[in-house]
Amino acid sequence: MSKFWSETVKRTEPYVPGEQLDIPNLLKLNTNENPYPPSPNVVDAIKTELERKLHLYPSPSADQLRESIGAYYNLEASNVFIGNGSDEVLAFSFMAFFESGQKIRFPAVTYSFYPVYAKLFNVPYEEIPLNRDFSIPSEAFFQSEGGVIFPNPNAPTSLYMELETIKDILDNNPDQVVIVDEAYIDFAPGSAVSLINTYDNLLVVQTMSKSRSLAGLRVGFALGNPNLIQALTRIKDSFNSYTIDRLAIAGAESAIRDIEHFKDTTHKIIKTREWITTEMKKRGFYVLPSSTNFIFISHYNYRAEILYTELKNQNILVRHFNKAGIENYLRITIGTDESMHSLLQTLDSIMLKNK
Amino acid sequence: MSKFWSETVKRTEPYVPGEQLDIPNLLKLNTNENPYPPSPNVVDAIKTELERKLHLYPSPSADQLRESIGAYYNLEASNVFIGNGSDEVLAFSFMAFFESGQKIRFPAVTYSFYPVYAKLFNVPYEEIPLNRDFSIPSEAFFQSEGGVIFPNPNAPTSLYMELETIKDILDNNPDQVVIVDEAYIDFAPGSAVSLINTYDNLLVVQTMSKSRSLAGLRVGFALGNPNLIQALTRIKDSFNSYTIDRLAIAGAESAIRDIEHFKDTTHKIIKTREWITTEMKKRGFYVLPSSTNFIFISHYNYRAEILYTELKNQNILVRHFNKAGIENYLRITIGTDESMHSLLQTLDSIMLKNK
Structure with missing residues (x-):
């Protein structure tokens, strides 16, 4: 101190x-x-980029990568925000959607970074106890004051919440942002991304660190209504114009394409x-x-x-x-x-x- | 909105x-x-790292890179903080050293990101007019309420402030942090890094984007008293554990060594x-x-x-x-x-x- x-x-x-x-x-x-x-194409793409323009700034908005990620999910680039790992995306999301005066809710057993963000940004929070079988009691997240965040599947419990249950949480928080942190979703039945065009209060956060074997490269992203993406972009452009380096952009682009x-x-x-x-x-x-x-x-x-x-x-x-x-x-x-x-x-x- | x-x-x-x-x-x-x-060694080092462990997380503290940067300046790793470009380092510095209730000061003509950070983090500020020759009037920065930040050399004016003048500003802000943003210092007479062991209120911020030809790689750093570095580390570890990817760490390490x-x-x-x-x-x-x-x-x-x-x-x-x-x-x-x-x-x- x-x-x-x-x-x-x-x-x-x-x-x-x-x-x-x-x-x-x-x-x-x-x-x-x-x-x-990761895909051998990732290594090739990075090698090619490496010979090009390391002395020049990367694209501040990584438009091409946003388009590729959007295309993978049948969404537009305007539905996609890219960050330096999903942790940075989550940090920006706390700044963009949660207020210092309004209590947010997350599970009592969950990703242990959530209370860390809440303390950093002075956002009050309630930790909702899990059911005895470690499942998330969805109704306890209805009518939240300041918003909701939870991982699906939850960590460290590994349990998946059905999309119908997520819809209930979204329906019962019409004026609050509900962040579904899908770091592990590619090993699970199905992503909440399919709900984005229906719910303007849904932000889905994903990462290339797990299913795309790129923990060493630091690329995460958020998917949601363009209005939410715009808020994240305003925060990022007030924080650091270029958060993803040239090699990470090239590698991530290649990874998302190698299905x-x-x-x-x-x-x-x-x-x-x-x-x-x-x-x-x-x-x-x-x-x-x-x-x-x-x-x-x-x-x-x-x-x-x-x-x-x-x-x-x-x-x-x-x-x-x-x-x-x-x-x-x-x-x-x-x-x-x-x-x-x-x-x-x-x-x-x-x-x-x-x- | x-x-x-x-x-x-x-x-x-x-x-x-x-x-x-x-x-x-x-x-x-x-x-x-x-x-x-950049140095051809940078490209080689990245190629080597590329074949290793892209699927594993990088070192969260980038200790080896901190040691190398420290060694370059005859400092310890504990004097060095690494960030995703100097813009991220500056953002963290605003969070770590400036308060929402206390006015900071920076030149009226300067890096246009400073007022952006101030608005983001709700830090009030005074913009100090330059002298008619565009030099910075050092005395106007004495006894600041909340701290001081300026680039040396200043941008976009390109003018260098002598270290004796910087000492005056440091001496007259003993309880406030003075951030000297040295993005362009390698093209100038001399860095304020030489004052770090004398002034516990001095934070020097530098980047690999300019003199090290690595704008595309996103590596910046801060140098200062371990107490200031610790504050930055606490912010970073509450925001994003791994901000620098494996390739950027390897490349930056190689760049700082190729004198x-x-x-x-x-x-x-x-x-x-x-x-x-x-x-x-x-x-x-x-x-x-x-x-x-x-x-x-x-x-x-x-x-x-x-x-x-x-x-x-x-x-x-x-x-x-x-x-x-x-x-x-x-x-x-x-x-x-x-x-x-x-x-x-x-x-x-x-x-x-x-x-």
Whole structure:
């Protein structure tokens, strides 16, 4: 703390990202990255761009990328906002749609960045407790004062909310923005993007970090009514004109166009998820039905924190949240079949030792 | 405007970046980009990184890059904060060091993003008129209520302020942060970085977009007392954990290490600047003594706006600001000798025609 710090700095409680340890042979299953590399076209497109004009500013509005993302979803460029990862898009959304005097609502167990944004921008909030099965009680989000934000599927629970339920939340917040954070949607039944032309209060946020294997490139986007996109653009153009560099624009453009690679890797991850779910159940784990690229699991006989520590000792990193209600759960990213085999093997030996 | 827009969106007056026209054969002298490509090592480093781990998140703190930048200035990593271009660093700085109740000060003619940030973050401000020779009246910045920000050299005037004068401003704002925005400092006599160990209220902001030829890569940084760096880090970690992608980290790291390429291209630009200054004076232009990679010029007989338009008609883009006091000036980026020859030739024909 210092006399130079603003009131804003003083009230922040920064987000703590998953550990990014730089250890050789580490099996990293803690930050929900894709185990497969991005489309080879991405690498080619970046190499081409690299030889061109690195000394010139990128396009401030990334129009071509917005058109490509729009086209993928049968939307216009005016429905698309691009940001430096979905985290930046979410930060801008808090500024654009939430007020410092009006309480917003999000689930009590959810992406832990939401309360961090709320503190940074001085937005009051209510944390809505989940149902006992970890599902989101939709009615508790009706008639919110300042707006609503939740992930679908939710993290770290991995549970998907049906679009009919999302419609109910939208119908019951006609004057507030409802942000559906779809970081994991490509591993789930269906996106709320299909509702955008019906609901002018819906903002869908997605990322290229998960299903497009581009966590290292920092590209996220929001989809919604042009009126909402315009608000985000005003905030961005008052903050930083050029948020996406030339290489990221070229890479993201190429990734969104390679539908085959995307489908192939997504299907592989879903297949591995179904298999590892069965394997975990065989071992007595309770596994929530996942619609994401991770599983959220708990065991009656083994404390999650001990499993987390013992796995880490053996160079396998998973995520454990020290938070009431989920303190006996582990969130484990779906890797390749090979890495999931290693995980099972190590887990078996740990469970045997701690029996 | 819409019922969904927050008060924040409503009060924004977004920055308008220099035109980024995508016209073949355009001579682009309007956004102060470097005419030379970055160090070949940058391209190599990015290619290597490209083959590695694009599917994994980058380092959230970019420690290695911070160390390299620190080392370049004989500082520690704890003195360095990295951002997505210096614009993002400036946005975070407004949040970290300025208060909504306390007036900050900046020059009346300066980087036009400052009032944009101030409106976005609801920070009141005083615009201090320049002296008649366009220099900054340092005493008008003493005992500021909420802090001070100015570029050195100033833009678009291109004028450099001596470090002794900056010391006076720092001495007379002991409880406020003084931000010196050094986007163009590598074309000037000397950086205020040398004052960091003496002044705990000094934040120096720099960019890789100009002297390091990396406008397309989006890397800027702040240098200061660890206490100030910590405040910026708290803001960033409450906003977006990973702001710099893997390729940008690798490229920037390589750029800061290639001192020879940096010196070579910087010297070339300064040499061209001195020559073009002489040429412009020969043609009757008033040219401010530039310490940047651009010149700020005016002609008694030719209106700047007309010259701007006629140059644009002939595919040469320079910058004209429609602002009282500087409306008869043009800001022209220093390009290669070849492109400056084209500029002179075209300008000569325009001046002949409009005689």
